[in-house]
Amino acid sequence: MTLTASAQTPSMPVARPVALEIQNLGKRLGGNTILDGLNLQVHEGEIVALLGPSGSGKTTLLRCISGLEAPDAGTLTIAGREMYNAGRRLNVPPEGRNLGLVFQSYALWPHRTVAQNVAFGLEQRRVPKAELTERVQAVLDQLGLGALAGRYPGQLSGGQQQRVSLARAFVTEPSVLLLDEPLSNLDAKLREHARVWLREALNASGKTAIFVTHDQSEAMAVADRVAILRGGRLTQYDAPEQVYAHPNSLFVADFIGNPNILEASNPRPDGHLTRVDVYGTSLVGVGVPDPELNGQTRVVLRQEALLPGAPGQPNTLSARRVSSVFLGPVWEHWVEIHGQRLRFHTPGRLTDEQVHIHIPANQLLIFY
Numbered sequence: 001m002t003l004t005a006s007a008q009t010p011s012m013p014v015a016r017p018v019a020l021e022i023q024n025l026g027k028r029l030g031g032n033t034i035l036d037g038l039n040l041q042v043h044e045g046e047i048v049a050l051l052g053p054s055g056s057g058k059t060t061l062l063r064c065i066s067g068l069e070a071p072d073a074g075t076l077t078i079a080g081r082e083m084y085n086a087g088r089r090l091n092v093p094p095e096g097r098n099l100g101l102v103f104q105s106y107a108l109w110p111h112r113t114v115a116q117n118v119a120f121g122l123e124q125r126r127v128p129k130a131e132l133t134e135r136v137q138a139v140l141d142q143l144g145l146g147a148l149a150g151r152y153p154g155q156l157s158g159g160q161q162q163r164v165s166l167a168r169a170f171v172t173e174p175s176v177l178l179l180d181e182p183l184s185n186l187d188a189k190l191r192e193h194a195r196v197w198l199r200e201a202l203n204a205s206g207k208t209a210i211f212v213t214h215d216q217s218e219a220m221a222v223a224d225r226v227a228i229l230r231g232g233r234l235t236q237y238d239a240p241e242q243v244y245a246h247p248n249s250l251f252v253a254d255f256i257g258n259p260n261i262l263e264a265s266n267p268r269p270d271g272h273l274t275r276v277d278v279y280g281t282s283l284v285g286v287g288v289p290d291p292e293l294n295g296q297t298r299v300v301l302r303q304e305a306l307l308p309g310a311p312g313q314p315n316t317l318s319a320r321r322v323s324s325v326f327l328g329p330v331w332e333h334w335v336e337i338h339g340q341r342l343r344f345h346t347p348g349r350l351t352d353e354q355v356h357i358h359i360p361a362n363q364l365l366i367f368y
């Protein structure tokens, strides 16, 4: 079966105009290649997450889009206007790009009220007082901050401060919003609420937004499309469901969703699927060629795809149960197959030491 996921092919048929177009962007720092011929296209109103391991170039890419960092190759166009072109030596400074920036540290002025913080960008643009007051109030109301206009940042919770920094970016009507780890200062519980709120607020505003995150669940919860970076390149760019169900490499499969990965051997076609051997057990699944594996084979088993099986049932692994822990909603079991550990969940307790785990063929990913 041929998978549809690919590095640069969007899965969403979008007719909307392009808000950001990046072609062959390159950046070197201290003798190292940080961005390596990177291409990215974002449509108007789309929310895109830049996700990748530490050092993959997410922040550098965001800084190049903002103009805070100058790339050294390629082109970058925002809302139809070329902002950077290496060949033409064009590099529009940040203030000429009409962007809204939201940083990890909210960077609010402590001695200005919420309304004054939000008004700052409009004051700089010399917006008349009456219009300024109206626009600030409208944005504060839109983001549920209307009642807090007269407070100082020190009198707000972390989540409220984050909303103020977003309001400050919204108010200037930017072509594109850039958010650098926007929720990372919030504690875990607040973050879960904040990501739903952030998605709702961005959707309601209709703004194009690009945000950097380390957190794959945050990327999937908030974004329309997830751009996965690796070594300064875009390795997959797709809707969250697509990235999750159809990763185009073992790297992406491993990075998203913390799955079980087992060694396998002898990949061979089986109808439109692929068959492999996992320690003497023959399994059939969806084959994905991955040149980086250099002839090795790996199977990826997502925990939620694993079901209790029976001896002799096709696509079923037999394993020794090593431990089980009760997590509340489910039991988590750790089993061993030839020294390799595998984790899966069941709604109820398991008592047998030998367990049989069934994997539906369409949920088993085989990288070879």
Ligand SMILES: Nc1ncnc2c1ncn2[C@@H]1O[C@H](COP(=O)(O)OP(=O)(O)OP(=O)(O)O)[C@@H](O)[C@H]1O
Pocket: 029, 030, 032, 034, 052, 053, 054, 055, 056, 057, 058, 059, 060, 061, 214
């Ligand atoms: N001024 C610099 N000089 C040399 N190398 C740099 C410089 N700034 C960043 N780098 C390197 O560039 C690479 C990419 O950094 P960048 O901050 O863009 O990655 P990131 O994906 O945002 O990482 P993180 O998730 O850790 O913030 C890293 O290897 C980093 O060490």
